[in-house]
Amino acid sequence: MQVGQRHSERAELAQAANVLRFDANGWVGRQHRWRGTDRRHRSNAGVRLAGLRVLLIGAGVPPPA
Amino acid sequence: MGPLINAGAAELVIANRSVDKALSLVTRTLRSREKDGSRCARRRAGHTGEAFGLVVNATATSLTGAAILWAHGVLRPGTLALDMMYGPSAQAFLDWAGAHGAIGRDGLGMLVEQAAEAFLFWRGTRPETATVLAALRQRLASA
Numbered sequence: 001m002q003v004g005q006r007h008s009e010r011a012e013l014a015q016a017a018n019v020l021r022f023d024a025n026g027w028v029g030r031q032h033r034w035r036g037t038d039r040r041h042r043s044n045a046g047v048r049l050a051g052l053r054v055l056l057i058g059a060g061v062p063p064p065a
Numbered sequence: 066m067g068p069l070i071n072a073g074a075a076e077l078v079i080a081n082r083s084v085d086k087a088l089s090l091v092t093r094t095l096r097s098r099e100k101d102g103s104r105c106a107r108r109r110a111g112h113t114g115e116a117f118g119l120v121v122n123a124t125a126t127s128l129t130g131a132a133i134l135w136a137h138g139v140l141r142p143g144t145l146a147l148d149m150m151y152g153p154s155a156q157a158f159l160d161w162a163g164a165h166g167a168i169g170r171d172g173l174g175m176l177v178e179q180a181a182e183a184f185l186f187w188r189g190t191r192p193e194t195a196t197v198l199a200a201l202r203q204r205l206a207s208a
């Protein structure tokens with residue numbers, strides 16, 4: 001987060017960025033941990049997140065998966 | 066939290082040892098979603114209602130080998146139980162989930178998908194992920 005000069009909304013919420021890109025305006029940080037997860041769940045287990053009750057155990061940002 | 070909400074989760078319950086840390090995360094998330102009707106309620110541990118459709122282990126228990134202390138009543142047959150770790154680290158959680166009828170999944174798929182998202186961010190092209198995931202599974206199995 002200290003390296004990135006701009007961050008995505010998700011990175012701001014998580015207070016962590018796991019992808020950095022350098023462009024004409026400097027470093028941009030994003031948080032991609034959950035992106036694509038819904039698609040992965042659907043293809044792996046036939047589970048759609050829509051309408052589900054979800055329990056998230058642990059509110060911190062864990063080490064890289 | 067945002068992507069889980071965006072995916073249409075009916076309810077999102079966060080269980081955490083540190084209440085302050087959980088509330089901080091919830092407060093930040095709600096602040097960014099003031100217009101979509103998201104609401105927040107605080108409950109005592111163990112009062113989470115019926116079983117969940119998705120249970121995500123985002124703690125460090127898989128790394129430390131600590132016992133899973135959560136009551137198995139949060140699971141039901143068909144619950145997707147996801148550990149964010151993969152390989153041997155995730156096995157205890159996956160065994161616990163499977164013993165109670167849940168569908169256990171480790172975090173390897175998430176790792177590959179977020180890598181694909183990063184590649185898209187850098188290169189503008191989304192790579193195909195199924196073969197990558199299969200190759201990684203094979204490598205882990207033979208390690």
